Amino acid sequence: MDETEKAVLDLVETYNGRSIFTFKRYPLKHNTDLNEDFRMDPLDAYDLLEEFTEKFSINLDEINFTRYFPEDNGKAEKALTIQLLIDSARAGHWTDEEKSKTENTLPSNSDRKIMKKGKNKTIYILAVIICFLILPEIMVRTLTPEQLVRLSDFTSLGGIFSHLLSLMFFLGITSILLGIVAICLAKKIYRYFVRLKK
Known part of the structure; x- marks a missing residue:
C-alpha cells in the first residue's frame, strides 16, 4: 500500500458511518460502492468528493455527481468505488472518462x-x-x-x-x-x- 492509497482510505474512513441514522462502520474494500454498499448520504458524498479533489488537486467539475448519486435516488449509472478514488488520486485527474448518459449537475454551495x-x-x-x-x-x-x-x-x-x-x-x-x-x-x-x- 503506497502513501496515496493510504491517504484515500484514511479520508474515506472519516466518512464511515457519518450518516445521522448510521451507527455501524463498514469494512473498507477497493470495490466498495459508496452509494450502494456504504449507503452514504448524497450530501456527505459531495463533501467527501470536495475534500478529495482539494486534497489531490483534482478539478471538481470533472466529476459528474449525478452519475453516482441520481437525483431521484434510483439506480446509479456507475459505482463510485474506493478504487476509482485511488486511481484518480494517483493520476491527478478524474479517471472515469467514459461518456455519461446524464448531465452533470453538481449542487452549488447554496443548494x-x-x-x-x-x-x-x-x-x-x-x-x-x-x-x-x-x-x-x-x-x-x-x-x-x-x-x-x-x-x-x-x-x-x-x-x-x-x-x-x-x-x-x-x-x-x-x-x-x-x-x-x-x-x-x-x-x-x-x-x-x-x-x-x-
Whole structure:
C-alpha cells in the first residue's frame, strides 16, 4: 500500500458511518460502492468528493455527481468505488472518462445549504410530532374513560401515580431524543478534531 492509497482510505474512513441514522462502520474494500454498499448520504458524498479533489488537486467539475448519486435516488449509472478514488488520486485527474448518459449537475454551495436545512428541519419536525402529537394520542386511545378521569384527579393516590407515570413516559422519550442529538453532535465533533490532526 503506497502513501496515496493510504491517504484515500484514511479520508474515506472519516466518512464511515457519518450518516445521522448510521451507527455501524463498514469494512473498507477497493470495490466498495459508496452509494450502494456504504449507503452514504448524497450530501456527505459531495463533501467527501470536495475534500478529495482539494486534497489531490483534482478539478471538481470533472466529476459528474449525478452519475453516482441520481437525483431521484434510483439506480446509479456507475459505482463510485474506493478504487476509482485511488486511481484518480494517483493520476491527478478524474479517471472515469467514459461518456455519461446524464448531465452533470453538481449542487452549488447554496443548494447544499438549503438541502441540509431541509434535512435538519425534517428531523426537528418529526421529533415535535412524536413528543406532542402522537404520544398523547396513543395514551388517550389506550386508556379507558375511568382511567382518563383518574389521570385528571390529583386528589387520589391513583391519580398522582398516573400523573407520575405519564411524566416518566414523556421524560423517557425526551431523554431518548436528546440522546440521539447528543450522539450526532459527538460524532460531528469527533470528526472535526480528527480532520484537524491531519
